[in-house]
Amino acid sequence: METKETIQVNSENVFNVEDVSVSYGEFVAIKNVNMDIAKNKITAFIGPSGCGKSTLIRTFNRMNDLILGTKVKGTINYQGVDLYDKMVDPVQVRRRIGMVFQKPNPFPKTIKENITFGLKVNNMTDNMDERVEKALTQAALWDEVKDDLNKNALELSGGQQQRLCIARTIAVEPDTILMDEPCSALDPVATKKIEDLMQELVKEFSILIVTHNMQQASRASDYCAFFTTKTSDDGKRRTGELVEFNETTVMFTNPEQDLTEQYISGRFG
Amino acid sequence: MLLESTEKNMSNKAFITGKKAENAIKESLFLFTLYICVTIAILTLMTLIYDVLSTGITRLTSDYEVGLITKIQIDNPVDFLTSLDSRYPDRAGIGPAFAGTVWLMIIVVSVTFPFGTGAAIYLQEFAPKNRLTRFIELNLTNLAGVPSVIYGLLGLAVFVRLAGFGRSVLSGGLTLTLLILPVVIVASREALKAVPDTIRQGALALGSTKFQAVFRQVVPSAIPGMVTGMVLGLSRAIGETAPLIFMGALTYVNYFPDTPLSGFTAIPIQVYNWIGYPQAEWKETASAGIILLLGLLLIMNSLAIFIRNRYEKDF
Numbered sequence: 001m002e003t004k005e006t007i008q009v010n011s012e013n014v015f016n017v018e019d020v021s022v023s024y025g026e027f028v029a030i031k032n033v034n035m036d037i038a039k040n041k042i043t044a045f046i047g048p049s050g051c052g053k054s055t056l057i058r059t060f061n062r063m064n065d066l067i068l069g070t071k072v073k074g075t076i077n078y079q080g081v082d083l084y085d086k087m088v089d090p091v092q093v094r095r096r097i098g099m100v101f102q103k104p105n106p107f108p109k110t111i112k113e114n115i116t117f118g119l120k121v122n123n124m125t126d127n128m129d130e131r132v133e134k135a136l137t138q139a140a141l142w143d144e145v146k147d148d149l150n151k152n153a154l155e156l157s158g159g160q161q162q163r164l165c166i167a168r169t170i171a172v173e174p175d176t177i178l179m180d181e182p183c184s185a186l187d188p189v190a191t192k193k194i195e196d197l198m199q200e201l202v203k204e205f206s207i208l209i210v211t212h213n214m215q216q217a218s219r220a221s222d223y224c225a226f227f228t229t230k231t232s233d234d235g236k237r238r239t240g241e242l243v244e245f246n247e248t249t250v251m252f253t254n255p256e257q258d259l260t261e262q263y264i265s266g267r268f269g
Numbered sequence: 270m271l272l273e274s275t276e277k278n279m280s281n282k283a284f285i286t287g288k289k290a291e292n293a294i295k296e297s298l299f300l301f302t303l304y305i306c307v308t309i310a311i312l313t314l315m316t317l318i319y320d321v322l323s324t325g326i327t328r329l330t331s332d333y334e335v336g337l338i339t340k341i342q343i344d345n346p347v348d349f350l351t352s353l354d355s356r357y358p359d360r361a362g363i364g365p366a367f368a369g370t371v372w373l374m375i376i377v378v379s380v381t382f383p384f385g386t387g388a389a390i391y392l393q394e395f396a397p398k399n400r401l402t403r404f405i406e407l408n409l410t411n412l413a414g415v416p417s418v419i420y421g422l423l424g425l426a427v428f429v430r431l432a433g434f435g436r437s438v439l440s441g442g443l444t445l446t447l448l449i450l451p452v453v454i455v456a457s458r459e460a461l462k463a464v465p466d467t468i469r470q471g472a473l474a475l476g477s478t479k480f481q482a483v484f485r486q487v488v489p490s491a492i493p494g495m496v497t498g499m500v501l502g503l504s505r506a507i508g509e510t511a512p513l514i515f516m517g518a519l520t521y522v523n524y525f526p527d528t529p530l531s532g533f534t535a536i537p538i539q540v541y542n543w544i545g546y547p548q549a550e551w552k553e554t555a556s557a558g559i560i561l562l563l564g565l566l567l568i569m570n571s572l573a574i575f576i577r578n579r580y581e582k583d584f
Contacts, residue, residue: 063474068398095476105467108490117485118475165471172475 014039014176014206015060020074022055022064029055030240033074035225042198042207044217044248047227048263052240053210056227057178059083060208061097062090079175095122098169102181104161106153106168111136111145114153114164118172131171139167140197159190166197170205177201179209183216195220214264217248224248226260321563325556328359349557353523354539358550363558365522366539369438370507370565372526373535376442377506378499381453384446385502386495389457394483412451420448421515429516436517438526438533444516445509449502456498460491493580500573504566510537536562 015037022029030052037043045053055064062083064070076083083093106114115132119125132149136142141163145151153164162182169177179198183191191213198207198220211217217224225245229238244251244260255261328349352362396402424444434440464487472482513535520542522534534542536558543555 061474063470066470066473091473091476091478094474099470099474101467101470101474103467105465105471107468107471107486117472118477121472121475121477121481121485168475 012039013037014079016075016077018075018077020056020059020072020076022052022059023071023073024067025069028237028239030227030242033242035242035245037206037208038223039206040202040204041222042202042209042220043223043225044221045208045210045225045227046212046214046217046263047240047243048229049212050238050240051227051229053225053227054180055240057180057208057210060176060178061094061099063094063099065090095172096174097176097178098172098174099178099180100162100165100169100182103185104158104165106156106161106164108152108154110150111153111156111164112149115168115171118168122172124172135167135171136164138170138201139163140193140200141167157190159186159193162186162190162194163197166194166201170201174205176206176208179207181210181212184212191216218252221248224251226251226255226257226263228259228263318563321556321559324553325558325560328553328557350561354521358543358546358548358554361543361551361554363536363539363561365525366534366536366558367561368525369441369518369522369533369535372438372529372533373442373445374503374507376439376529377445377449377503380443380446381450381502382499385450385453385499386457388450389454389461389495390483390488392454393458393461394487395479409451409454413455417448417509418511418515420444421512423447424512424516435530436519436532437530439529440516441513441518441533441535442529444512445506448509448512449506452505453498453502456501457491457495460494460498461487463494464490493576497573497577500569500576504569504573507535507569508537508562508566510535510541513538514541536565 013036015035017033017035017037020033021031033056045057047053058064059072059076060078060083064072072084078093078097081088107117109117112132115135116128119128119131124131133142133146136145141160144160145156145164153161156164162185166177166182183194186194195216198209201207202222209217209221223246226243227240228243230241231238244255244257246256250256251260252264255264349362350367351364352360353364354366355361392402392406421444424440424447428434428440428443429436432440434443468486468490469482472486473479477485518538519532519534520538522532524531526533540555540558540562543551543558
């Protein structure tokens, strides 16, 4: 990443997405996306199933590299660096841009080891205990687990597991956190906790969240991107497209596109 | 109120078909058949075990007199386990064969574990998905089903002759390694496959390399399954006779193998040898050998079950 640091860093935006298309083999999942993601804001991706919003968010930390046959066209600039430049190491990208997944996926180890794994692989082994405490505190989990740090993480409740996953993500001090439907496996109480947590975290991190839950997008996000699928003329292919990208308040009160309004008011999707 | 009750009666009627009794008979017949099958299987096993135990146990517990042969006391199992083979059935111990089996186990474990788990980790986690790897996978599954005699021939050609290890315990161990390697690789791959992908993704999303994700998260989670497969493969190896006879294990060994290049015999071969003698007393000695082998297998399989239940995780 050092190679391109001379390029002017845009302090307002973290991601500049230019004409990005993602395809798996022959299948184009999403195409021609242009958007700028603001720094220290929460940006939500909404849209019906199969519109490519999860696919898009996974290109932001190069998790898509792991799926064979994935191809990304266009450029994704992260603070001025082209993420898909040949010189860029995807491991370093993922270290700076953390990710929280749909289903809580703690490692089948102790709570503490869940946090220290990320620290160890990133050579952040100084003051480990302090780092563990800080991360768990930031993730609003410390008070619940401080007495059983050596308990197996799988014994925690679903909501606690997801907050542990957030804690281990922020422990390695990324700049940005990607969340791929982080609350879809959680009950409303646990969901509320995660949403409150996001409001705290956004002071320090930029957050992108994919969600199926429209209320969640309207409650929790500053900006909102609405995607939908377009079926090709012969009816065989469905490709995701960005329909509207706007401030959340505008999107939910006075959307520019009819399609957005229809989706938000529940008339399709 | 009246209307309600009529409706109720009508709906009750809909559930009375007259087939209830018929179904119950069918079900109990089916269950009965299943019980019979299970009983036959268990009875056969019990008969075999009873036969072996009742014949062999005297040899393991008390002294006895046989014909004109002067009574030579072998009072307890320890003597039987440590004594050398003999021309006299009551003096014959299984010592060298037991030592040979232990040697085989050591060689099999120390070669199979690194190669078996290494191959499984490569194939499951790192290998590109192309024709070559699919071909290898297909062959592995087929190799697991090849008759063990074939491995004996291979061992004779490769280890005894080509590599020049002779008819040694090393050749025997390597032959058995070949025999169980496919089984161990398949079992280890299953163990790795059982680790959910979300664990790999979780590790990678924290900025770990593929290598770190595999060796610090995936493999530790799969170790119980891998060890279980290893123990089961090993218990198959120690019960094998045919490949060892083919590659030329000895049948009468009156010394303890002291180096990997020593000649050797193993428990199943020793038992096979004793059974071949015409005198009735040898049958007792052979049965005692079988009891030892059964005991070893029971211990190892229990160990495998223990490891699986104790350490395997639910995700």
